[in-house]
Amino acid sequence: MSKVREHWGSRMGFILAAAGSAIGLGNLWKFPYITWHNNGGAFVLVYLICILVVGLPIMMAEILIGRRAQKSAVPAFEEIGHKRWSWIGIVGVLAGFVILGYYSVIAGWSITTFLDCIGWSLNGYTPPPDGAFGAFVSDGSTQLGLSAIFSVATLGVVWFGISGGIEKVTKFLMPTLFLILIYFVISSFSMSGFSDAMAFLFEPNFSELPATGILEALGHAFFTLSLGMGLMITYGSYLTKDMSVTRVSAMVVIMDTVVALLACVIMFTIIYSTPGLSEQIGKSTVGMLFVTLPNLFYSGAMPGGTILGPLFYLLVAFAALTSTISLLEVMVSYFIDARGWTRAKSSLVCASGTFVNTIFCALSLGAVGLLSSFTWVSGKSGVLDHLDYLASNWMLPIGGFGIALFAGWVLDKKVSIEELGMVDSSGAPNMQYKIWRIFIRFVAPVAIAAVIIAVMLGKDFS
Numbered sequence: 001m002s003k004v005r006e007h008w009g010s011r012m013g014f015i016l017a018a019a020g021s022a023i024g025l026g027n028l029w030k031f032p033y034i035t036w037h038n039n040g041g042a043f044v045l046v047y048l049i050c051i052l053v054v055g056l057p058i059m060m061a062e063i064l065i066g067r068r069a070q071k072s073a074v075p076a077f078e079e080i081g082h083k084r085w086s087w088i089g090i091v092g093v094l095a096g097f098v099i100l101g102y103y104s105v106i107a108g109w110s111i112t113t114f115l116d117c118i119g120w121s122l123n124g125y126t127p128p129p130d131g132a133f134g135a136f137v138s139d140g141s142t143q144l145g146l147s148a149i150f151s152v153a154t155l156g157v158v159w160f161g162i163s164g165g166i167e168k169v170t171k172f173l174m175p176t177l178f179l180i181l182i183y184f185v186i187s188s189f190s191m192s193g194f195s196d197a198m199a200f201l202f203e204p205n206f207s208e209l210p211a212t213g214i215l216e217a218l219g220h221a222f223f224t225l226s227l228g229m230g231l232m233i234t235y236g237s238y239l240t241k242d243m244s245v246t247r248v249s250a251m252v253v254i255m256d257t258v259v260a261l262l263a264c265v266i267m268f269t270i271i272y273s274t275p276g277l278s279e280q281i282g283k284s285t286v287g288m289l290f291v292t293l294p295n296l297f298y299s300g301a302m303p304g305g306t307i308l309g310p311l312f313y314l315l316v317a318f319a320a321l322t323s324t325i326s327l328l329e330v331m332v333s334y335f336i337d338a339r340g341w342t343r344a345k346s347s348l349v350c351a352s353g354t355f356v357n358t359i360f361c362a363l364s365l366g367a368v369g370l371l372s373s374f375t376w377v378s379g380k381s382g383v384l385d386h387l388d389y390l391a392s393n394w395m396l397p398i399g400g401f402g403i404a405l406f407a408g409w410v411l412d413k414k415v416s417i418e419e420l421g422m423v424d425s426s427g428a429p430n431m432q433y434k435i436w437r438i439f440i441r442f443v444a445p446v447a448i449a450a451v452i453i454a455v456m457l458g459k460d461f462s
């Protein structure tokens with residue numbers, strides 16, 4: 001008996017869920033620090049170009065593949081292509097397992113920072129002693145407890161399915177997140193560092209762009225838009241025929257980019273408003289979000305910091321949760337579609353399996369020496385670090401490369417024209433379609449190949 005496939009209840013429901021997947025730690029944590037280390041302006045411009053010429057075309061390709069096949073990542077390639085292309089989906093499902101394992105650990109930090117901020121807002125601020133963050137991440141039971149809370153919350157949502165779980169939760173969380181973010185941006189207007197932050201971000205100076213900046217921007221485009229692992233194929237498979245693939249793709253890409261830029265505006269404004277801080281940021285990548293910012297909310301540099309502090313970490317937790325939900329859904333939908341499991345069984349098995357991975361990651365930040373200190377790839381140490389390297393440098397670019405090849409060279413042209421609905425009045429493919437096709441056939445594969453070659457030559461974009 002064939003089951004009727006679940007669908008999103010509304011176009012907005014899909015857009016918010018897909019944007020929820022895209023907007024996460026990548027926007028609030030990773031983008032600000034890579035922008036900082038790549039000296040702002042020129043890097044931001046290059047990043048925007050990468051989003052437009054590679055990110056958007058691949059987002060459209062993934063959603064159109066999913067919508068056409070009405071199947072999740074692995075079986076989608078079999079349905080509308082050939083079994084030999086299903087490896088792309090398999091890379092995606094594995095990437096979901098790898099990323100969710102460590103993402104839940106970092107996401108857990110937002111819970112502690114949120115609770116710390118509530119305490120500071122109520123009882124007054126006491127600066128954490130030097131080394132407190134190091135002690136926190138290497139405390140195994142705390143890391144396990146926090147990531148377990150996140151994993152259970154993620155399972156709780158995915159268990160209830162598309163319109164009953166994911167759509168309902170993201171429809172509430174995403175608008176709340178946008179409101180909190182707007183409140184922050186408005187607060188930053190009146191701070192002394194606002195104009196310096198804007199100049200740093202939006203005045204490009206190409207002599208300050210490091211040589212690998214372009215490839216780093218491209219690599220990040222995949223992570224931040226949740227591309228290259230079949231997630232958008234999976235979410236697209238729950239899309240009804242009356243929704244425009246192009247329009248929803250554009251909305252998701254715009255929302256993700258705006259949030260990433262706003263996160264930078266907020267963080268850099270706070271940093272530039274605090275004398276001496278920009279020199280101190282140094283290379284502490286983790287520190288910027290979880291160590292530096294909490295101090296600043298209570299330093300008096302930010303008006304209303306005692307309210308904004310807890311709110312900010314609530315926002316980080318929301319953003320991370322809507323991403324972990326999507327990471328789990330990629331795996332869950334595979335076992336439902338390809339193996340015929342029920343949603344309940346698939347959710348439980350996938351969440352438990354991934355939690356084993358999470359345990360290794362949670363204990364690899366100092367708690368267990370064996371898991372924390374080994375080095376296979378130079379510059380990386382421990383399980384979490386290596387998994388991030390594997391996913392960001394290899395899995396997502398390889399998956400993205402496969403998707404671009406499939407959509408541009410294998411998929412019947414008629415199918416993409418029909419799904420994208422890009423025809424002129426006579427029914428022939430219009431200009432937008434021709435541009436998309438050039439990007440997906442040539443620009444995206446060449447650009448991604450450059451990232452993969454750079455990684456082979458030893459570069460690290462994680």
Ligand code: PFF
Binds near residue numbers: 021224229231
């Ligand atoms: N896009 C998410 C972020 O920027 O934090 C991370 C992510 C979520 C990557 C879901 C891939 C994915 F399938």
